[in-house]
Amino acid sequence: MKxxxxxxxxxxxxxxxxxxxxxxxxxxxxxxxxxxxxxxxxPALVILSSKICGxxxxxxxxxxxxxxxxxxxxxxxxxxLDNAKLRRGRPSVNHLWGNEPCVLIGDFxxxxxxxxxGKDGDKELIRIVSRATTEVAKGEILEILKxxxxxxxxxxxxxxxxxxxxxxxxAACEIGAVLANKERKTREALKKFGENIxxxxxxxxxxxxxxxxxxxxxxxxxxxxxEKKVTLPLIKALKAASLQEKRMVEEIFEKKRVTSQDFxxxxxxxxxxxxFKYTYEVAKRFIEEGKDLLVSISPSPHKxxxxxxxxxxxxxxx
Amino acid sequence: MKxxxxxxxxxxxxxxxxxxxxxxxxxxxxxxxxxxxxxxxxPALVILSSKICGxxxxxxxxxxxxxxxxxxxxxxxxxxLDNAKLRRGRPSVNHLWGNEPCVLIGDFxxxxxxxxxGKDGDKELIRIVSRATTEVAKGEILEILKxxxxxxxxxxxxxxxxxxxxxxxxAACEIGAVLANKERKTREALKKFGENIxxxxxxxxxxxxxxxxxxxxxxxxxxxxxEKKVTLPLIKALKAASLQEKRMVEEIFEKKRVTSQDFxxxxxxxxxxxxFKYTYEVAKRFIEEGKDLLVSISPSPHKxxxxxxxxxxxxxxx
Numbered sequence: 043m044k045x046x047x048x049x050x051x052x053x054x055x056x057x058x059x060x061x062x063x064x065x066x067x068x069x070x071x072x073x074x075x076x077x078x079x080x081x082x083x084x085p086a087l088v089i090l091s092s093k094i095c096g097x098x099x100x101x102x103x104x105x106x107x108x109x110x111x112x113x114x115x116x117x118x119x120x121x122x123l124d125n126a127k128l129r130r131g132r133p134s135v136n137h138l139w140g141n142e143p144c145v146l147i148g149d150f151x152x153x154x155x156x157x158x159x160g161k162d163g164d165k166e167l168i169r170i171v172s173r174a175t176t177e178v179a180k181g182e183i184l185e186i187l188k189x190x191x192x193x194x195x196x197x198x199x200x201x202x203x204x205x206x207x208x209x210x211x212x213a214a215c216e217i218g219a220v221l222a223n224k225e226r227k228t229r230e231a232l233k234k235f236g237e238n239i240x241x242x243x244x245x246x247x248x249x250x251x252x253x254x255x256x257x258x259x260x261x262x263x264x265x266x267x268x269e270k271k272v273t274l275p276l277i278k279a280l281k282a283a284s285l286q287e288k289r290m291v292e293e294i295f296e297k298k299r300v301t302s303q304d305f306x307x308x309x310x311x312x313x314x315x316x317x318f319k320y321t322y323e324v325a326k327r328f329i330e331e332g333k334d335l336l337v338s339i340s341p342s343p344h345k346x347x348x349x350x351x352x353x354x355x356x357x358x359x360x
Numbered sequence: 361m362k363x364x365x366x367x368x369x370x371x372x373x374x375x376x377x378x379x380x381x382x383x384x385x386x387x388x389x390x391x392x393x394x395x396x397x398x399x400x401x402x403p404a405l406v407i408l409s410s411k412i413c414g415x416x417x418x419x420x421x422x423x424x425x426x427x428x429x430x431x432x433x434x435x436x437x438x439x440x441l442d443n444a445k446l447r448r449g450r451p452s453v454n455h456l457w458g459n460e461p462c463v464l465i466g467d468f469x470x471x472x473x474x475x476x477x478g479k480d481g482d483k484e485l486i487r488i489v490s491r492a493t494t495e496v497a498k499g500e501i502l503e504i505l506k507x508x509x510x511x512x513x514x515x516x517x518x519x520x521x522x523x524x525x526x527x528x529x530x531a532a533c534e535i536g537a538v539l540a541n542k543e544r545k546t547r548e549a550l551k552k553f554g555e556n557i558x559x560x561x562x563x564x565x566x567x568x569x570x571x572x573x574x575x576x577x578x579x580x581x582x583x584x585x586x587e588k589k590v591t592l593p594l595i596k597a598l599k600a601a602s603l604q605e606k607r608m609v610e611e612i613f614e615k616k617r618v619t620s621q622d623f624x625x626x627x628x629x630x631x632x633x634x635x636f637k638y639t640y641e642v643a644k645r646f647i648e649e650g651k652d653l654l655v656s657i658s659p660s661p662h663k664x665x666x667x668x669x670x671x672x673x674x675x676x677x678x
Contacts, residue, residue: 065498067505119463122440145437145463146501149470153493156474160486168478168486176471180383183464187385 045347049089050082053106060107060154071139071147075114081360083243084109084214086351091218091232093344094336101221104158108171109214111155116178116210118148166220174213181205190270192280192295199274203244204237211240231335238332242355245325248273249318250359252309258359264305270295274324276308279315287311326356363665367407368400371424378425378472389457389465393432399678401561402427402532404669409536409550411662412654419539422476426489427532429473434496434528436466484538492531499523508588510598510613517592521562522555529558549653556650560673563643566591567636568677570627576677582623588613592642594626597633605629644674 043050061072085106092102121134122144136144152175159168185202188194215236219229250259251266252275266273280288290311294304312318329352339345361368379390403424410420439452440462454462470493477486503520506512533554537547568577569584570593584591598606609629612622630636647670657663 063498065502065505068498068501116467119467122459122463141440141459142504143501145440146497146504149434149437150494150497150501152467152470153490153497156486156490157494160477160483160490163481163483163486165478165481168474168481172471172474172478176468176475179464179468179471180381180386183386183461183468184383186460186464187383 043086043347043351045343046086046089046093049103049106050086052103053082053085053089053110056103057107057110060111060158061151063150067143068147068150071143072151075118075147080114082110083351084113084210087211087214087236087239087348088217090344090348090351091215091236092221093218094339094342094348095219095222095224095228095232097218097222099221101162102218104162105167105171105217105221108155108158109210109217111151111158112171112175112178113210115148115151115155116182118144118151120182164220167217170213170216170220174209177205177209178207181207181209185271188272190272190295192272192292194272194277196274196277199272199277200241203241203248207244207247208237208240211243212236228339231338235332235335238328238335239352239355242325242328242332242352245274245321245328246355246358249275249321249325252312253318254359260360264300264302267294267305267308268300274321275312275317277317278320279312279317282315283311287315322356329353329356361404361665361669363661364404364407364411367421367424368404370421371400371403371407371428374421375425375428378429378476379469381468385461386465386468389461390469393436393465398432400428401669402431402528405529405532405554405557405666406535408662408666408669409533409554410539411536412657412660412666413537413540413542413546413550415536415540417539419480420536422480423485423489423535423539426473426476427528427535429469429476430489430493430496431528433466433469433473434500436462436469438500482538485535488531488534488538492527495523495527496525499525499527503589506590508590508613510590510610512590512595514592514595517590517595518559521559521566525562525565526555526558529561530554546657549656553650553653556646556653557670557673560643560646560650560670563592563639563646564673564676567593567639567643570630571636572677578678582618582620585612585623585626586618592639593630593635595635596638597630597635600633601629605633640674647671647674 057076058073061069061076063069063072088106088109089102092098118136121136122141134144155171159171181202181204184198185206188198188202212233213236216229216233219232224232248266251263251273254263256263262268265271267276276291280291283291291308294300294308297304333349333352336345336348375394376391379387379394381387381390406424406427407420410416436454439454440459452462473489477489499520499522502516503524506516506520530551531554534547534551537550542550566584569581569591572581574581580586583589585594594609598609601609609626612618612626615622651667651670654663654666
């Protein structure tokens with residue numbers, strides 16, 4: 043993403059300065075979380091979407107920070123829920139400092155995001171971002187409700203990931219069009235584009251949770267199974283499973299503690315049933331559909347970068 | 361608060377309708393949390409402050425809901441931290457449903473509050489509310505950092521409660537003046553008034569945590585000592601303590617589990633040293649100072665109610 047490297051640099055600066063506080067501890071934890079970096083895919087989406095719509099002002103940097111702050115807040119809150127020990131390749135905040143700071147620094151980031159939006163003062167953008175945030179919370183609640191439930195079907199799975207992941211991707215891209223003052227049609231196209239690549243992102247995430255390694259993923263592989271989250275690879279495999287195979291999975295889901303042997307058994311089962319292949323096929327379809335939505339936007343180097351970023355979701359290792 | 365009973369009714373309706381969702385579980389928990397009611401002191405402050413400044417439109421209802429949603433969100437997040445079992449006289453959400461929904465429904469409420477503000481679209485109000493929310497998170501983080509630290513002094517104590525409690529009270533009152541389009545002087549007066557009664561509210565809260573009963577308080581008495589939170593009654597008592605008394609408190613603070621015998625020992629010690637009396641004196645001073653700040657606002661039945669609400673903080677049992 044060389045083409046927006048200057049904007050991403052400004053974004054980093056903005057992000058760090060916006061979380062400045064008089065409490066050294068908050069500053070330290072914020073820096074720890076922010077320096078871990080992550081992929082910065084959401085801020086890149088805000089910047090690229092605004093660029094391809096012809097906007098090149100400063101507000102894209104501010105909104106890139108808004109989206110990343112909210113994303114980081116949800117990660118921090120998610121870490122509490124998951125009791126995750128690794129996040130972005132390093133010990134998670136809740137593992138180092140406990141659950142309390144994890145929740146509160148998440149709240150702190152979210153408030154900061156709202157402060158930035160308030161300063162900017164755009165009603166429409168506040169509406170877009172706050173709705174997306176409500177969706178994320180809703181999706182994560184739905185996910186918890188469905189934890190351990192092997193009857194979850196594709197429709198329910200897509201309802202969950204549509205809210206918990208795709209809503210923020212979608213908002214990031216729609217913001218770009220709104221900043222550029224684009225007409226409704228372009229806005230809708232970018233919104234839908236963002237949703238599509240958000241879904242693809244979560245699909246590959248759920249596949250990588252089985253097929254990647256801790257080191258390349260930057261977080262623990264096998265977490266979904268350990269937490270009894272039923273994701274598309276498993277849903278697909280179960281659909282084609284024999285009674286005996288179903289029973290095998292059920293037995294593992296009834297266990298309090300999933301062993302690494304259990305993990306390989308389930309991974310193997312999904313592989314045999316084509317669950318990973320199918321998941322990647324669906325992800326590819328979303329990416330293709332997403333890219334098609336941008337057909338009416340004139341070609342440009344920034345557009346090429348956005349299309350490349352979309353394709354890279356399919357081959358990402360982390 | 362008969363004089364604003366119609367507004368409070370509208371507020372309740374607004375609150376319930378604003379947390380409507382397609383996920384029945386969220387609806388159920390929301391209703392559970394909201395029906396517990398609480399004192400609704402913050403929404404009353406928004407409404408009364410706007411009234412005494414001459415505003416009587418609908419936006420006060422919306423902002424009353426914003427403030428109460430944020431307050432409820434912080435309670436839900438606080439319950440996670442505290443592992444509280446009773447809240448507003450009933451089992452807490454995290455006790456009934458676990459930590460996960462507690463954090464996420466808190467996030468859901470906060471997003472809803474931002475949605476309401478976005479719809480209203482007032483930059484200045486968004487700034488006021490988001491800054492207050494940042495302050496609350498900051499104050500709660502500070503409080504955690506100072507947990508178990510018997511060297512906490514008055515200055516640090518007031519820094520904590522100024523952020524964690526008074527900031528939202530202050531915002532609630534300032535909102536009233538902003539809605540009425542009042543000049544800077546009145547805004548500042550109401551802001552400071554809110555801060556004062558917020559401080560008084562927390563001071564009496566910290567005294568009641570020792571001297572009330574579970575039943576009348578609607579939450580567990582003795583929680584602060586159990587969690588090793590050092591509040592003003594104890595700070596004051598320690599200042600006048602003999603070496604032996606200090607040692608007694610230190611020993612209790614070093615214990616993993618505080619017994620009910622320990623609690624009565626510390627309560628007795630604070631009582632003997634005049635810690636509760638002092639805390640109420642300070643609270644009374646804040647209330648008086650606060651009321652004085654409203655002197656330039658013309659007398660009215662609504663103003664009387666606001667002054668009465670301030671006084672009632674000193675005699676409240678829950």
